[in-house]
Amino acid sequence: MKITAIDPITLSIPFEDGGAGVGITPQRWHTLDMVLVRITTDTGLVGWGEAFGYFCSRAVAAHIRDLVAPPLVGRTVDDPAALNLELQRRLALFGRYGLTIFALSGIDIALWDLKAKAEGVDLATxxxxxxxxxxxxxxxxxxxxxxxxxxxxxxxxxxxxxxxxxxxxxxxxxxxxxxxxxxxxxxxxxxxxxxxxxxxxxxxxxxxxxxxxxxxxxxxxxxxxxxxxxxxxxxxxxxxxxxxxxxxxxxxxxxxxxxxxxxxxxxxxxxxxxxxxxxxxxxxxxxxxxxxxxxxxxxxxxxxxxxxxxxxxxxxxxxxxxxxxxxxxxxxxxxxxxxxxxxxxxxxxxxxxxxxxxxxxx
Missing domain, CATH: 3.20.20.120 (Enolase-like C-terminal domain)
Incomplete structure (x- = not known):
């Protein structure tokens, strides 16, 4: 099973909480800003992940598209943990934490989703x-x-x-x-x-x-x-x-x-x-x-x-x-x-x- 494409999808879903939405975040917080990660494969299986995106969804999506995803296209999905560590080594010069690791997090979740789907079990099993x-x-x-x-x-x-x-x-x-x-x-x-x-x-x-x-x-x-x-x-x-x-x-x-x-x-x-x-x-x-x-x-x-x-x-x-x-x-x-x-x-x-x-x- 090989990766054919990795695509970030950014969403903004409003929410209600009964408060003013101020105090924790830099601006008023009233939307769930999500960065979904969709990985498609040559077998037709699709994996889904999520990268942290509150107030930074566009930047995280750009990291996925331009920095983290390209080395993975064409690779085999057999050992997500090994791919994760390999990418951390290759991306160390670009900031091991923050946006880069957020982007990698979403991709990693999607890779594990794919591996479990390929084996026909839930991830916990x-x-x-x-x-x-x-x-x-x-x-x-x-x-x-x-x-x-x-x-x-x-x-x-x-x-x-x-x-x-x-x-x-x-x-x-x-x-x-x-x-x-x-x-x-x-x-x-x-x-x-x-x-x-x-x-x-x-x-x-x-x-x-x-x-x-x-x-x-x-x-x-x-x-x-x-x-x-x-x-x-x-x-x-x-x-x-x-x-x-x-x-x-x-x-x-x-x-x-x-x-x-x-x-x-x-x-x-x-x-x-x-x-x-x-x-x-x-x-x-x-x-x-x-x-x-x-x-x-x-x-x-x-x-x-x-x-x-x-x-x-x-x-x-x-x-x-x-x-x-x-x-x-x-x-x-x-x-x-x-x-x-x-x-x-x-x-x-x-x-x-x-x-x-x-x-x-x-």
Whole structure:
């Protein structure tokens, strides 16, 4: 089975979240900017992947077309992990992390999708020999509201829907207190500040976060790769989580010594191949993965396949928003805080052609 074409497809799907869409991203965030990767082969099989594309979809698509894809056309799809490493070596001069690894991530997911489809099994079975689970616990990952009233409202809503774990993206304590106060203490509670605090600020609020029964504090400081600061904060009595901005298992080797919960993002870390290498690092260090997965296309599906394949997979992150359309056609939503895992060949994703046509940006 040889690759005949690799094509990026950029989409922009509006979503509603009940907030103003400001605070986390450089501009207002109200669309899901996706970069799908379609790989066609001489056998007629088609593989689908997803590269990280929020606010950078056109640039990532250009990296795929002009830099990462050309060396692969005509190659045989038999060992995606080996192709991934070969490309990382060949692309090192062009930036091993950031847009280049985002592009490679999407291609890698599509290659694994193809390999599993060719063997007639779902990706989890291809990787692990058998599926470890059919469902995974999901937590509601709320957007940043910057309002105590909105935080309380949406925490209460998620709790009513059956979520047993809720994550805030608030950066000030009044909103964080409001979120914790709106839900039962039996519901686990986490806080992601997206690198907004100094080390001193984080250290000063950790005692209160512990008192609020916070399961973890996520990405507390800038820069996110300040391993020493993360390690010092982790010694203060609250678990630290990080990793959505870390690329390749190399960075997770450092991160494993600094945090309790590593958080690889399959569309950013280097795809399935690097995700599996990160899982091996976590396994060696006795850690549970809490992957970053605010996706609604192949990235969502591939992450769920990792949940079915890996014992060290913890909870699935579900971005708590309402997309205007679902790129796979049917809604992908947890039920009572549990996410079902598709058992179809490959990663379990096929796009809805009408959605591709309606929301395409290029």
């Amino acid at each position: 291809l990787i692990a020999g058998r599926r470890k689970r059919e469902h995974v616990d999901a937590y509601a990952s709320l957007v940043r509201y910057g309002s105590t009233e909105l935080v309380a409202r949406y925490c209460e809503k998620a709790a009513r829907e059956g979520y047993r774990s809720i994550k805030l993206h608030e950066v000030t304590m009044p909103e964080i207190r409001a979120g914790r106060g709106a839900i039962d203490r039996a519901i686990s509670f986490t806080v992601d500040v997206n690198c907004s605090w100094t080390e001193d600020r984080a250290a000063s609020v950790i005692p209160e976060l512990v008192a609020l029964d916070t399961l973890w504090l996520e990405e507390p400081v800038f820069p996110p790769e300040d391993w020493d600061a993360l390690r010092r904060l982790g010694a203060l009595g609250l678990a630290i989580a990080a990793g959505e901005n870390a690329c390749t298992a190399q960075e997770f080797g450092h991160l494993a010594q600094a945090v309790r919960y590593p958080q690889p993002s399959i569309t950013k870390v280097g795809g399935v191949s690097e995700f599996l290498r990160v899982a091996a690092v976590a396994r060696a260090n006795g850690q549970m993965l809490m992957p970053h997965s605010p996706y609604f296309g192949p990235g969502h599906c591939a992450t769920l396949q990792m949940a079915a394949a890996l014992d060290e997979f913890g909870m699935f992150e579900h971005l708590y928003v309402e997309p205007q359309a679902w790129v796979g056609g049917e809604p992908q939503l947890p039920e009572r805080g549990r996410m079902g895992i598709a058992q179809r060949p490959g990663i379990g994703f096929e796009p809805d052609p009408e959605v591709l046509q309606r929301y395409a940006t290029s």
